[in-house]
Amino acid sequence: MKIVLCVKQVPDTSDIKWTENNTIQREGLESITNPYDVYAFESALRLKNKYGNVSITALTMGPGQAEEMLRKFIALGADNGVLLCDKKFAGADTYATGKTIASAIESKISDYDLIVCGQFAVDGDTAQTGPSIANFLGIPQVTYVKEILEYSEGSVLLVRELDCGVETVRVKLPALICVLDNDFEPTRATINGIARGQAAKIERYGIDDIDLGVEQAGLKGSPTYVSKAFRAPQKQVECEFLTSCDDLAHQIKVCGGLCE
Amino acid sequence: MSKGILIYSEISADEYIHTVVFELSSKALELSAKLDNTPVMALLIIRPDLINSYKEAFRNCGFDKVFYVVDERFGVYKNDLFAEAAIQAVRQIDPEIMLIGATCQGRDLTPRISTALGTGLTADCTALDINEKGQLAATRPTFGGQLMATILCKKYPQMATVRPKVFKPTVENVTKDTAFIKLSVDLAGFESKIEVLDYTKKAVAEINTLDSADIIVAGGKGMKNEEGFALLKKLADKLGGTVAASRVAVEMGLASKDVQVGQTGKTVSPKLYIACGISGALQHTIGMNSATKIIAINTDKNAPIFDICDYGMVGDAFEIIPQLLSKL
Numbered sequence A: 001m002k003i004v005l006c007v008k009q010v011p012d013t014s015d016i017k018w019t020e021n022n023t024i025q026r027e028g029l030e031s032i033t034n035p036y037d038v039y040a041f042e043s044a045l046r047l048k049n050k051y052g053n054v055s056i057t058a059l060t061m062g063p064g065q066a067e068e069m070l071r072k073f074i075a076l077g078a079d080n081g082v083l084l085c086d087k088k089f090a091g092a093d094t095y096a097t098g099k100t101i102a103s104a105i106e107s108k109i110s111d112y113d114l115i116v117c118g119q120f121a122v123d124g125d126t127a128q129t130g131p132s133i134a135n136f137l138g139i140p141q142v143t144y145v146k147e148i149l150e151y152s153e154g155s156v157l158l159v160r161e162l163d164c165g166v167e168t169v170r171v172k173l174p175a176l177i178c179v180l181d182n183d184f185e186p187t188r189a190t191i192n193g194i195a196r197g198q199a200a201k202i203e204r205y206g207i208d209d210i211d212l213g214v215e216q217a218g219l220k221g222s223p224t225y226v227s228k229a230f231r232a233p234q235k236q237v238e239c240e241f242l243t244s245c246d247d248l249a250h251q252i253k254v255c256g257g258l259c260e
Numbered sequence B: 001m002s003k004g005i006l007i008y009s010e011i012s013a014d015e016y017i018h019t020v021v022f023e024l025s026s027k028a029l030e031l032s033a034k035l036d037n038t039p040v041m042a043l044l045i046i047r048p049d050l051i052n053s054y055k056e057a058f059r060n061c062g063f064d065k066v067f068y069v070v071d072e073r074f075g076v077y078k079n080d081l082f083a084e085a086a087i088q089a090v091r092q093i094d095p096e097i098m099l100i101g102a103t104c105q106g107r108d109l110t111p112r113i114s115t116a117l118g119t120g121l122t123a124d125c126t127a128l129d130i131n132e133k134g135q136l137a138a139t140r141p142t143f144g145g146q147l148m149a150t151i152l153c154k155k156y157p158q159m160a161t162v163r164p165k166v167f168k169p170t171v172e173n174v175t176k177d178t179a180f181i182k183l184s185v186d187l188a189g190f191e192s193k194i195e196v197l198d199y200t201k202k203a204v205a206e207i208n209t210l211d212s213a214d215i216i217v218a219g220g221k222g223m224k225n226e227e228g229f230a231l232l233k234k235l236a237d238k239l240g241g242t243v244a245a246s247r248v249a250v251e252m253g254l255a256s257k258d259v260q261v262g263q264t265g266k267t268v269s270p271k272l273y274i275a276c277g278i279s280g281a282l283q284h285t286i287g288m289n290s291a292t293k294i295i296a297i298n299t300d301k302n303a304p305i306f307d308i309c310d311y312g313m314v315g316d317a318f319e320i321i322p323q324l325l326s327k328l
């Protein structure tokens, strides 16, 4: 079975600093691997460990520095890395991102069984990229996947965790899945793994390599655009610190509408 | 020319029209007023025997038209089947705006529709408006909730998803002559690649309590153990409220995932949210900062939760809550 794992570097949103003009200070902003893509990887790796004869190609569209993330996944057990990197990809919304990744998979990987994505990326949290890739490739998708139960005869059996229930589904391959958080013990890199990661040749493709027109990629290929960005309004309250439980009980009653 | 605002009418697992549909329709009425009263429409993908029982639900909610497509196979949601039906239907309806609830089903289905129609999609919006050029201005949080972005779309339909509880449903009846229109879609040769083998529904009570609660008593890692959560339950019971949790508390097994509040949990907006032993990470507060009043109890006076709360008490919740219980 051939797996393509879509991973993304995101800014570490827990550590954002603001400039005086209320814009995000981008220098010094750390990049991390999207946490859901790590969960996605762990699910794929377990499939590989269980069945053998499974290969994992980690793929990302991003800046040159994203190569390090791909090496890290190879160190942890992925087989190959593919970096889609081109100035013309910049500014892509999820539609253009999906289109670019789908074109790359079609023209460069063509032979795949399962595409594994994270359910969300924590910077944008749109949860759209996976389904967009699937639609461009014309393959089915299953989102909110909690667990991959088994792989047999051209299909995978999956558990989905939804708002109101838990669903078990079987989907025919090739297919794309989006993976939720799971509590697999995070895999640790071995010395050999790290060496393999460092030595691996990362395949790097630009727009001319993947059968995509300039008008289909990046900002140009994006139907949506940001017209305005602003700092989220902070709640305009000053916390009043209480020191006695009597006062606290009183405020709870007032705020909760339990007394006049 | 594209016309009207179309709302995808999800049927939830308990076979009701999902409440988010009526939250969206009340917003759509507002938007429609800024677009020369462009029609407000619904799309229902439904099993043929059920359509009549749903018609009543759409009356007096301000819909001008309810489009429906029927097929025996629509009893169980499957992404590829519903996407195919929705894509064909939306092509025929040709709306200028399409709104969908950011539920599991909505988030699963919508990107398939937008991608197939070659248009954009703005997910998880917290505000929708019409700008001076008549475009849908969809505002959503990014960067873990710290940055807000207003997004426009060059193509039609302009699509957006909105989480449940972000907008309020209209309270008063909006009397309109709602037209019910059956659309035909061609699914004759369609074979789904997805087979649903089992579905275990969570208890309805479990799902809905957070949505309807006026008072939520929430616990985080600081509530440490089952005893801590038992205290919260006592407090909640005394106040006629319900218990929620941070993700860490859920991961510790102290509460069910169904009551997790935050980015990867639920959005709640009760009258009063009491946060006990919760630090106030953005991924948590994004799900509760629209509560009318917030009260926090935390041992750390520098915990970020105090930046967004109305009243705070610095101290050990294990000492404070028992005292509160005797005073309430």
Ligand SMILES: Cc1cc2nc3c(=O)[nH]c(=O)nc-3n(C[C@H](O)[C@H](O)[C@H](O)COP(=O)(O)OP(=O)(O)OC[C@H]3O[C@@H](n4cnc5c(N)ncnc54)[C@H](O)[C@@H]3O)c2cc1C
Residues within 6 Å of the ligand: A035, A122, B219, B220, B221, B222, B223, B245, B246, B247, B248, B249, B260, B261, B262, B263, B264, B265, B266, B276, B277, B278, B279, B280, B281, B282, B283, B284, B287, B297, B298, B299, B300, B303, B315, B316, B317, B318
């Ligand atoms: C992609 C992603 C998605 C996430 N989604 C969510 C989400 O949906 N919801 C969510 O909640 N989190 C989410 N998180 C996690 C979030 O970042 C925080 O880690 C989490 O909210 C912290 O939970 P907490 O406040 O319970 O724990 P902590 O941050 O550890 O805080 C515990 C607090 O308890 C206080 N405390 C300790 N003992 C006591 C005591 N005896 N009495 C009173 N106070 C005490 C401490 O001072 C501390 O402030 C997400 C993270 C990521 C990366």
Ligand SMILES: Nc1ncnc2c1ncn2[C@@H]1O[C@H](COP(=O)(O)O)[C@@H](O)[C@H]1O
Residues within 6 Å of the ligand: A006, A007, A008, A034, A036, A037, A040, A059, A060, A061, A062, A094, A097, A101, A116, A117, A118, A119, A120, A121, A122, A124, A125, A126, A127, A128, A129, A130
């Ligand atoms: N630039 C990218 N490169 C590779 N995969 C991506 C990229 N953007 C998004 N993805 C995948 O799509 C998932 C959902 O992302 P999003 O739609 O941004 O929430 C991520 O978890 C990744 O698996």
